[in-house]
Structure formats: structure tokens, C-alpha cells
Amino acid sequence: MQPHLLTVLTFLPLLGVPALLFLRSEDHTWIKRIALAVSLAEFVISLFLIRGFVTANPGYQFEEIHPWIGSAIRYHMGVDGISLFLVILTTFLVPISILASWQGIHEKVKGFFIALLVIETAMIGVFVSLDLFLFFVFWELTLIPMYFLIGIWGHDRRIYAAVKFILYTMFGSILMLVAILWLYNVSGSVQFASTFDFPELQARLHAGVMHLPPNTEMLLFCAFFLAFAIKVPLFPLHTWLPDAHTEAPTAGSVILAGVMLKLGTYGILRFCLPLFPDAAHRAAPVIAVLAIIGIVYGALVATVQTDLKRLVAYTSVSHLGYVVLGIFAFSTISIQGAIYQMLNHGVSTGALFLGVGMLYDRRHTFEIKQFGGLATPMPVLMAFFLFACLSSLALPLLNGFVGEFLILIGVFERHHAWASWAASGAVLSAIYLLWAYQRVALGEVTVEKNKTLPDASTRERVILVTMALVILFMGVASPLFTRRMEPATNVLLEQMTGRAQNANRPAPPATSAERTSVPAGAATFKTEAARVRP
């Protein structure tokens, strides 16, 4: 299985779809069981990635390359330290979301779980694709199942939210498509044929075989960055997010916050920085300011929300601001922090949304006013909710602290001002989360109905305990993660500074030069180049 591990991982959830299709629509129990089984199997298989992953190797591992369309588009997959844990985050959160939807979904149950499995395939595909075309295919495919998840199983304003979500993201990605094609066209030269292959492009840019004029580079960077920034979402492109999050069903919110937002930050890290380092450096001040505005603005807006789910949604704007800031500080520590924060945000915000979803299952409302003193009727649920809040506001020993701390250290080394502004977000997050917790859980039970609410069921306890353990584990065992991220991060930064500072110096041997596929591929491309390009 080892050589095809990534293919298996990507398409295994899709194999669950026909299995579900053959079940009767009314057979809810088995639909859920099979969906859960598939996603758990997926999770177990994804753990083999960690087992086989060579920590010291900064390049891509578990690579698969097959020709696909013509000679320029290849089925090329691989993971490195940046994408490894994002894949595992995905495979971890999907079974959790399936378990969380065990009771809440009553209509079109089959379609719901099919959508979840399809979206898992698409998301993993995004993280492991190393061919720009393949990447774009998966990138766009994530939209449709999420669109249905929000539109069919969402709350009151679901249709508005679904359409807003999909149009926003499509607008960003279509310009990225144009940029991908442009990059393809300029990647060719007399010796080399044009290619969509990402490591190949990286190697060519690094070796100076392929050169982008500054203005072109800036335009391409903007086109890529816009697509990713909408997804993140970076202020002021975030307006789709509160709607989508609030209207989505619990599982949809968990997936959306937990993984789909990371597609944006991952894209920035994977593609924007290595492909367009000079433009990234030039744009960094603007982007950092936007990220800081996002951190503070997201936090302030979250504070004044009266809707609990919307509040959690706005925390994403704030937390993802940290990630973007960390990336654009261009230091090893801050970028590692950013990657770590992506994972943290997935787990912590996921846990918050799960808690909010459990409240909704009981009361069918997100209004904070409708709650109050809930710790009395449901001590266990509220204890875990507090735990998730603390993790999200970065309490030391919990996961959020590690990420935020690394980011702030890294940023502080570069720009004191950025770091001090960003640090204010940490204070604000304590305010809005603890205040929200206080209004929901502490004090007297204000609404009569709430007095008799049942505490967490066994299923819910399983979910909450799992999340809490992961939060704790990531808080105390962070070196296990950062150790594996470090080589890839270092190479990324080396390449960036190498090109930004010495555009004319003979390039050091590219990391991709040892890739056996490149010379062979380049040779076959030559003839193709002569044929295709007039």
C-alpha cells in the first residue's frame, strides 16, 4: 500500500459513496455506520503517513506520478512537513463530524453523508496535489459538497449563505485559474516544455531557467493570493464567512472552520511563497496590516455578537489573521507557528462548533440570551465547552498557546510593531470567549426550559473527550509536530531568500534536482514543445 498511500487516502472516501448509494434511503442506522466506518478506516490509514514519514527529509514523500492529460498535466501527489498534518487533521475531523451528525440530521440522511465523504476526498486531494491542474480540480471540487451541506441541511438563511459562499470562492479561484495558465505558458522555454508540475516549476524558478518579470510576478501573486485570501478569509474579504458558518449544520461548520479555511492558508504557504517570493516580500507589509486588522476586528466583532455560533465564526477571522501574519513574517519559527496554529484552529474551533451544535440540538437556537447558567443542568458539557474556549484563547499547556506563541515570537523578531498589535488579539480573545462562556454557562438558570436539559450523552462524551485529549496532547507534545515541519519550512525559506537576494548568482543545486522524474520528464517534453507551440 505504501507506494499508493496517497491515492488510497484520497479516493477511499469516494469508494464509500457507491456503498451508501446501495443502501435504502430509510436505513439511517446503516448509512451512518458505513459512513463512520469508512471515515475511521481513512483515519487509521492516514496514520501510516506519520509512520512512514521521514522526518529529516525536507522534500516530498509518498510521491506518485502518472501521466494524465497530454504530457503537461500529470497526476502528481506527495506530502511534506507542511501538508502532512493537515491531511491528518482532515481525516480526524471527518469522523468526528459524522459522529456529531448522528442525531441532528433527519432529512436526506444519505445525501448528507455522501456529501461529507465527497468533501473529504476533495480536501485531501487539495493537500496532496503537486500538479497545479490537479490541485485546481480538487480545489473547485471542495465547493460543491459544501454548497449542498449549507444549502440543504443548514439553518434559516441557508440558501443565501450557500450562494454567497460559492460565488465568493469561485470568483477568487477563477482568477487563480487564469494565473495557473499564465504560469504554464511562461514556464516553457527552448529546452523545457511548459508544465503544470509544481516541484518542476519551483525547480525552474529556483535555477533561474524560468524568469518572471517583477510586474508579472506581482500580478500572478495577486491572482493566487486573492483566491487563497478569500478562502482564509483575510479582512476585508471575510464577509461570506459569518453567514456560511452560522447557517451551516454543525458538521458543515466543523469541516468549514476546521479544514476548508486551511486550504487558503495552505495555498499561500505552498504556492504563493515559493512561486512568487519577491512579490510576497513586496506585498508582505500590506498583507500583514490586513492580517492585524483582521485579528483585532474579528475579535471586536466577536465580542458584540448575540448569536453564539456567529461569535465562534468571527473568532476564525481573528485566529486566521494570526496564521497569515505568521506566514508573512518569513521566519522559521513564525511559519512553523502558523502551520501549528492551522492545526490548532481546526481542533479548537471544531470543538467550539461541536459544543455549540450540541446546545443547538437541545434548544434549537444560538441566541446567547436564551442560555445562561447552563453549567447547572449540564456540568459535563459545559466543562468541555470551557476547555475548548481555553484552548481557543491560548491558555498555556493547551494547543492554542503553542501556535500563537511561536507566531508572536517569530513576528516580534522581524517587526516589533506587528507583534505588539497582534498580541492585543490574545487579550481580546480572552475577553470575548470568557464573557461568552460566562453568559452561557455561569450564574442562575435564566430560562425555565433550560433547567431540565439533559447533559452530554455517551456519544457526545466520546466526541468531547477525544477533542479534549487532542487539545491537551497538542499542547504538551508540540515538538512531535514541529520537528516534522521544520525541514520543509527551512527549505521553503531558503528558497525564498535565495531567490529574493541573489537573483543573478548561480543557483545552488535545487532540492528537486535529485528528483529522478525531472530529467526524464524534461526530455520527453522537448519534442512536445516543438509540436505544440507554433
Place this chain on the structure above:
Amino acid sequence: MQISAEQLANLYRLAPEIILCATGILIMVLDPFVGPARQRALGYFALAGTIAALFTIRLAAIDPGLAYSGLIRADAFSVFVHVVVIGAAAIAILGSYEYLDDEGLQRGEYYALVLFATAGMGILAGANELVTAFIGLEMSSISTYILAGFRRRALESNEASLKYFLLGSFATAFFLYGIAMTYGATGTTRIDAIQAAFQITPPAGLAILGLGLMFVGLGFKVVAAPFQIYAPDVYQGSPTPVTALLASAPKVATFAVMVRIFYVAFGTSSDLWFWAVWVSAVLTMCIGNFAALVQTNVKRMLAYSSIAHAGYILVAFAAATDLGVAAILFYLASYALMKIGAFLVLSHLGQQGEKRLEIQDYGGLGSKQPVLAACFALFLLSLLGLPATGGFLGKFFAFQAALDSRVVWLVVIAAINSVIGAYYYLRVIVAMYFWEPSKDYVPTPVAASLATALAVCAVGTLYLGILPGRVLSLARAAADSLTVR
């Protein structure tokens, strides 16, 4: 009787058209002898004719070359277009049975007209001479004028037919006038001879005028702005299976002849027509998409969407390279499949008298007829350009070709347009899946023939989206065959 090798070659290079016409004539002859209840048998016969024609294209593919002293040119390009056009006709015929039964229009002449129109389009695809192209254009046009009015008792169908006829006659007249001008300038109507003439003296005066006039005539047929005015009314008024044919096959054939005239005959000076195509492409996309945004009638919306798609194809056309031609061909193939599929779904959903075509009629279709709704959603998503469907790769190759020729802004405009387009395609999906089922809708079972047609379209759309390699290499070979001589 002795048949020389050349005569034989003439015959098999024109075999698809001969078979189509012969089948059509036979149907007309048999029509009176077949009782009204058994007219459907003629439909099966017509289908058999198209399939036979599809097989005979192979002959031209094996031995390409000129036929009838250079009037017809059977090359990989013409073979590709033939397959798309005749395939489209076959699917449309297969999808018509149910509709014609429901509407009480089951008549032999319907099939005969479809076959004649297809033969005309085949001639267009293979024409190496402008007057021959004109004959092909007229053959396909006149047949489709009648087909558009086939629901004789429906007012809008009559309107469609008359409007199409009046404006279409004008357009073909323009085309003919353009031929005359070109003949005046070069002394020949053969496309290869015109190309040779322009290589010696670049086109000027009369020839440019001729080019402009031909652009008007052909632009009308491919529904390029500003000649698109008729299309929404005609597409909406025509019987839906006819619309399926109308929106796909003539466009394919006319784009083929446009490639031959603009890219081959006038190819040495593509700067001449570049800006005309550029402006027309922008107008076509914008008009099509913005007008489609406000439609509530799904059939009319899809009519505007075909205008928009003509615009995307013009983007590839503006590339003016072999890569662009290959992109056009790939686009046309995937476009034909998804468009026919979408209109055929409508032909079923419209129910008797085409009453249910408003968007609110499709509320909750996803839970009432899941398979049909899934097919419709697939075609709409492909029209929208979602990856893993043929529509996406069509756009992808078109943009790629245009960018390769450094036509950057046109591609950016096209890209933004395709997002605008997403809104109205998604609206139908919203209705089908997100709305409560409409109470008064009683689903009718889909006939096996229509189901087969839809399955072919759906599988084809996915095939082109996931494994486009084979068709793409055929399209590239077709584009190469235009210029390699």
C-alpha cells in the same frame, strides 16, 4: 459500370452526407405508407441512418483528401466535426421520441428534416469551397426553420420559425454577398486557393469587405453578438428537442466553417479579424450572461447561456493558433453533449404543452426524481465549468490557447463572466435541491429512449472531464490537418 478510384474516393469522402440524405428521402417516401400510429418506426430508421453515417466517417478518416474536384475536403478536422454533429443529431433524435409522442407530433418528416439539416451541417464541416459551404448552410438552415415551427398549434413556435426564417435569410444573404466580394478580390471561391492568393497579396479592400460580410452571416449562425437578438425567442419557441439540436449542431458546424474561412483562408492576416472577434466575444459573453441572470424561464435562460458559450468559444478563436482550433473543437464536443443533455432534460420536465419551464416548477425535484435531477445538475455544473466535467476542460483549453497567444484581457473578462454565469446555473440547482417540493408536480417516468440519450450525454460529459486525453489528441490532430498540406 466502371468506377474509377477517384469516383470511389469522392463517394466515400462524402458518404455520411449521402447516407443521411438517402435515409431522409426514404423516410419521406415511406411516410405515407406508414400509419399514423407507427410513425415512430421512422424515427428508429432515422437513428439507424445517423449511426450508419457515423460509421462511414471512418472511411474518410482512413483516407483523407479532396473530393469532387476540391469542393469537399475530408481531413481530420472535418472528421472530428462530423462525429460531433452527427452524434449530436443521433442523440437529439433518440431524445425526441418521448417528446413527440407526448405532443402528438410523431411524424416522419420531423426525422427527415433533422437528417437533411445534419447533412447540410456535414457539408459545412467539409466544405473547401465557399459556394459549397453556402449550400450546406442553406440546407441546414432551411430544415431548421421548419423544425423550429414544428409545434404548429403553438403561437410561440410559429413566431420562432418566422423570426428565425426572416433573420436567417438575411444572414445567409450577407454570407453570400461576402462570398461574392471575396471572389471579386481573389478570382476564386476555393478556400485553399484563396489562402494561396492572400499569401502573395495580402487581403485589402474588397476582400476585407467580404470578410466582414461573412462574419455577419456566420456570426448569426453561431449566435455571436451583436447578431444574437433572435436566439432567445427562437430557442424558447422551438420544440425543446429541436432547441437541443439547434443550440448544438449548427453552432458546431458553423464554427468549423468559420475556422476554415477565417483561420485558413484569411489566416495569413489574422490581425484583420482579431479585434472583430475580440469585441464580439466580449459582447457575446456579457450579453449572454447578464441577460441570463434575470430569466425566470429555464429554457430561455439556457438559450442565453448558449449565447454566453459562443462567447467563450470566440475567446479560443481569438487565439488564432492551432492550439486555439484544437480548443474550439474540444469545447464544441463537450458543449454539444452538455447542452443537448440540458435541453433534453427540459423536454421531459416541460411536460405536455411545455408548460413547466419556470424555475419555481423545479422546486424539490432532487427528492422527487433524484436521477433526473442529478443528470440535470451535472449538465448545469458542466455548463458552469466545474472541474471533472467536460465544460471545465473546454474553458480550460480555450483560456490556455488564448493566453498562449497573449490575449490576456479577453481571458480575464471571460473568467469573470464564467463566475457571473455560475449564479444562474446554481439558481436552478438551488431550486431543485434546496427548495421544498412544489405540490402540484406529478413526476412522469422517463422513457427508455430519453434515458439512453441522457445517459450518453452524462457519461460523455464526465468522460471528457476526467479522461480528456484521447479526444484532446484527436482535436489537436484535427487542427494540425488544417494547415499541414
